[in-house]
Amino acid sequence: MLRPTIRKRILGIAIGLIFLMAITSALSTVMTRKISHQLDEFSSKYVEAYGHLARMNVRSLEQALALRRIVIGRMQSPPDMAFSADHRKVYEAKGEEIEREAQAARALINAIIDDVSTYSDNAQLGRIDDRIERVTSDLRRYLGEEYKRLLSLLDAGNIMEARASLARTDTLRDELNQRIEDIRTDMLAQVRSDAVVTMRDQRTATVISVVLTLLAGILGLMFSLFISTGITRPVRRLLDGTRAVEAGRLDESIDVTTRDEIGQLTTAFNNMVEQLRHKERLRETFGRYVDPRVVEGLIAPQSLTARDGxxxxxxxxxxxxxxxxxxxxxxxxxxxxxxxxxxxxxxxxxxxxxxxxxxxxxxxxxxxxxxxxxxxxxxxxxxxxxxxxxxxxxxxxxxxxxxxxxxxxxxxxxxxxxxxxxxxxxxxxxxxxxxxxxxxxxxxxxxxxxxxxxxxxxxxxxxxxxxxxxxxxxxxxxxxxxxxxxxxxxxxxxxxxxxxxxxxxxTEKQLELLARYAEGLAAYRTRRWDDARRAFQAALEAVPGDGPSKAMAQRVEHFQADPPAADWDGAWRLDQK
The missing domain is CATH 3.30.70.1230 (Nucleotide cyclase, GGDEF domain)
Structure with missing residues (x-):
């Protein structure tokens, strides 16, 4: 029967679209995971390694500051041994922090080198790792030796030599800091290089996703059109008929070309249109005897709230x-x-x-x-x-x-x-x-x-x-x-x-009529009969044949001959309907 056939067609369209969507989603997921892994490496390794190198510079400067405070404390009179001892601890702690920052940076760089699933310049990263190791070693060796020499000179009270040692320490530290800065510069270049690679891969993944989506959409559209053409053609005829009814055209019917559900629906639609034609004829006929808005309100009670009084x-x-x-x-x-x-x-x-x-x-x-x-x-x-x-x-x-x-x-x-x-x-x-x-x-x-x-x-x-x-x-x-x-x-x-x-x-004459009539009416109500008669006559001169002016002039003549009662309120009483 056709009913299952329609169901199968619709189900086939749904399955085909789901299959295409699944393929597109799977490919997009693979590319997204790769990009995600690259972004993770970039943010959690490259950037973090660069941060550790930057903190090595900061800790080195903090260590230099602590060393100067040690010297300042020993040069005071009398020497502030407690002050110097405190900053000596700070100096040694900063040295340990420099070691830790260097080790952390090296660990991250080696992790990047060991990860073969992402692109990286392993040779350059290896050279950076060696340079960090050498800088750390030199920092520990030369600055450590100069630091011990400076402390012995301070203990001996040889201030001049201590100052010379401090100068040599600053020079040596500047050289080491510059080497760290050069390493940071090279590391920043690697960060940027990785960022460029990641952005390139992300753009590639985006283009591939768009192409796959468009391809899936085109294939799905062709598949849907191929399957649904036999369904949509009679539905379009029904839609055109419905729009004709909506526009008020009830003189057309739709040919029934199939015996399926759509054919049955078309038959029902034609019957409905015939009923609408009949009701419209009744409405038009009824509307000539009663106002169409009242008719509409009587037919649709909710639009005529006062129908019950x-x-x-x-x-x-x-x-x-x-x-x-x-x-x-x-x-x-x-x-x-x-x-x-x-x-x-x-x-x-x-x-x-x-x-x-x-x-x-x-x-x-x-x-x-x-x-x-x-x-x-x-x-x-x-x-x-x-x-x-x-x-x-x-x-x-x-x-x-x-x-x-x-x-x-x-x-x-x-x-x-x-x-x-x-x-x-x-x-x-x-x-x-x-x-x-x-x-x-x-x-x-x-x-x-x-x-x-x-x-x-x-x-x-x-x-x-x-x-x-x-x-x-x-x-x-x-x-x-x-x-x-x-x-x-x-x-x-x-x-x-x-x-x-x-x-x-x-017109000017009508305006003159209104002015004179108002004067006459005011005089009439205050029993100034002569003034009222003259005003009404002036109104008639402005517009001859004016009915109200004639009527009021005659009434004034009547009241002049037979004045109203003393309690007259100026109103005229009509006894007849």
Missing amino acids: ERRVMTVLFCDMKGFTSLSEGTTPQGLVKVMNHYLSTMSGPIRSHRGIIDKYIGDAIMAYWGPPFTEHSEQARLACLAAVEMADRGTALRTELPELLGVRTVTSDCEVRIGIATGEVLVGSIGSEFMMSYTVMGDAVNLASRLENVNKIYGSHSLVSEAAITAAGDAVESREIDRLVVAGQTRPETVFEIIGRAGEL
Whole structure:
């Protein structure tokens, strides 16, 4: 059967590689041991022998110093015999140390000569050994004789002769020290020569190891390619298919060319791809009814932490078109669907491009929201306000497209987009019954956004925003405070703002409008009705037809005729939704 054949092929590759590795390792071990032995000889014999010769010089100098201190002690008045006796012991001890250093150096040199497994200049080493022996003998003989003569002269009190003897001793010692120095120089040359040989052998061993490793690698690679070609070819096809699936290409399948395990795996892979195609079609279809990010979160529960319900601060947007219902009257069902789809697509584009979640369509109204985990908390209000600006711009363009879609020449000027935005705490999660669920948001912020969308009717505005939303949006958009309202269902006044446009894009007339409107609003709240009326009229002169200015001017006229109560707080209360 093929299963054992695949196992045998893999086992053959492993055995072949292990065999080549064993040969390479054995040769490398032999060469490494040889180099190691040479390094050991170099460090423990050559270098140590040179060290012993260097210490012979040091001990000789220390012996000369001890001899001078002996003479100094004997020349004092009265002579310091104890001092001289102590340094006499030092002198004799240093002489013994010189002997030991010389013997140690000779022993190491002879060990090098006796080791036939390493290269060395045995003739030169033998000459160095003889020279060490002669120097040691001369040091013992001549310096010993002069030392005895010096001590006898000191005992006899012959200071002049003692000084002459000391001078002869120094001269003789200098000559012997120079001979030791010459031996050290020749020994250092041998150390360097051995180091060169060792480095040469090490480089040779390295080159041989590299060559053997490369040879083993090449042979192993050829062996592996020869054996594994029959295995890897179908695996490559599977790999290419997997990469195609990873890239999202699910329209291809792999031909099954074998009946072995790989053939079975290929069949299973094709079945898996077919299942993925089916799931992708379901995902695409489902994604057109529910935002794909919500779909992804529902499919992968770990990515949607609030699916079971959680309180979060979110930004909610409601959008509607004024006059759309009356505009669609008399339109055929097919034409109405076409117009509705175009309108909803036009208005939904900015929401999606600004990473908002479209919650639902309610007739011609749109409900959307921003917030975690789909958008960062710090940017949700900014994105919603920017989306509102773009929706208002598209609404203006939509009015020019509607006649062609409806088959009429013109449409009423009342067809304008109205938007309400609010930021606040809501309940977010999967809400519904055991028969149908919807991942949505509920709460006061949702109600407030809906109310603000409807309040546009009263002020003739396009985009009304709660104070919390406009504050969180920062300097992304230009806005103006419209009024303080108590919407239906609430008792606390809510400061409401209107989005005018993107930051830095206002005209001089719009800036004039904002300034005059703010003056009028301030006068209105302090019951300075005449000042308020003049300010609102000035705002209308800057931008004729400004809805909020018209509404506030009419309200001022109403309050001039029928002033509010004494406890009036400047807020306007709405009884209807």
